[in-house]
Amino acid sequence: GPGRGVSYGQTHITSQSTLIGVVPVGYADGYPRSLSNRARVLVRGRFAPVIGRICMDLLMIDVGHVPLVKPGDAVVLIGRQGRQQLRTEELAGLAGTIPYEITTGVSARVPRVFKSG
Numbered sequence: 001g002p003g004r005g006v007s008y009g010q011t012h013i014t015s016q017s018t019l020i021g022v023v024p025v026g027y028a029d030g031y032p033r034s035l036s037n038r039a040r041v042l043v044r045g046r047f048a049p050v051i052g053r054i055c056m057d058l059l060m061i062d063v064g065h066v067p068l069v070k071p072g073d074a075v076v077l078i079g080r081q082g083r084q085q086l087r088t089e090e091l092a093g094l095a096g097t098i099p100y101e102i103t104t105g106v107s108a109r110v111p112r113v114f115k116s117g
Contacts, residue, residue: 007052018064045082
């Protein structure tokens with residue numbers, strides 16, 4: 001409901017009833033903590049804001065406006081989904097850094113999948 005604090009320090013307070021998604025990515029994976037309450041992700045082709053403080057191993061997103069959202073849906077942090085795109089330039093601007101720091105900051109614990117073609 002409204003007035004609920006999200007994550008450490010409750011730096012985000014809900015303004016209405018909503019649905020909060022928990023994404024298993026955090027600053028230990030290279031997603032900068034400075035993006036707390038600033039960045040957005042893609043879920044089902046819709047932008048969803050990152051809410052609350054980014055934790056070591058997870059972050060929270062507001063998906064109350066995303067139709068048919070369900071556990072297990074793919075969440076895009078950088079890249080394309082549907083017609084929408086999230087670029088490293090956007091994240092870098094929000095984090096006060098450069099795009100290369102975003103991409104090189106992705107930690108070794110994030111699996112790499114190589115596709116040909």
